[in-house]
Amino acid sequence: MLARGGHNAWQAARALPDLEKDGYVKLIPPLVLILALLALAGGCGKDLSKESDAELGLNAQQAAGRAVFNAYCAACHTAYSSSGLKGPGLKNLFRRQYLPSGLPADDRFVEQTIVGGRGMMPAQGDALTDEQLRDLMAYLHTL
Numbered sequence: 306m307l308a309r310g311g312h313n314a315w316q317a318a319r320a321l322p323d324l325e326k327d328g329y330v331k332l333i334p335p336l337v338l339i340l341a342l343l344a345l346a347g348g349c350g351k352d353l354s355k356e357s358d359a360e361l362g363l364n365a366q367q368a369a370g371r372a373v374f375n376a377y378c379a380a381c382h383t384a385y386s387s388s389g390l391k392g393p394g395l396k397n398l399f400r401r402q403y404l405p406s407g408l409p410a411d412d413r414f415v416e417q418t419i420v421g422g423r424g425m426m427p428a429q430g431d432a433l434t435d436e437q438l439r440d441l442m443a444y445l446h447t448l
């Protein structure tokens with residue numbers, strides 16, 4: 306009796322920590338997943354604007370376009386983030402179906418925006434030569 310009672314008490318004492326342990330164990334897979342996703346997001350979140358043209362794998366034309374972007378666009382737009390400055394972030398510009406305005410994300414509408422301006426965005430057409438515009442477009446396609 307005493308021995309049995311003792312055993313039961315021992316079992317009862319074990320039951321709680323076991324339950325707790327099981328509870329924590331069940332939390333591990335989702336936690337690991339969350340940590341992995343955070344690590345991944347951290348990796349993707351590394352600031353590509355600080356990378357060299359070579360590190361970004363840009364060809365000569367795209368690199369020239371990047372210089373145009375930094376001179377004429379970077380004050381208002383980020384290239385590698387979707388968070389905006391004065392204008393929307395241009396990350397994945399052509400990888401999306403639509404521009405922030407809702408227009409189709411294709412060369413025609415992007416060129417129109419650059420050359421003619423849009424809303425609060427001043428027209429850049431007079432500032433850029435045809436070649437600079439072509440280079441810039443080539444660069445924007447890498448985002």
Ligand code: HEC
Nearest residue numbers: 377378381391392393404405406408418423424425426429
């Ligand atoms: C003075 C700030 C400013 C500069 C400089 C500027 N933009 Fe913008 N840009 C904006 C603003 C603000 C918008 C949002 C316009 C709107 O939809 O009202 C915008 C919108 C855009 C859009 C989205 C158009 C759409 O249809 O949604 C693109 C693409 C763009 N800009 C590219 C560029 C490029 C490339 C350059 C450099 C040649 C540039 N911008 C220079 C402020 C600027």
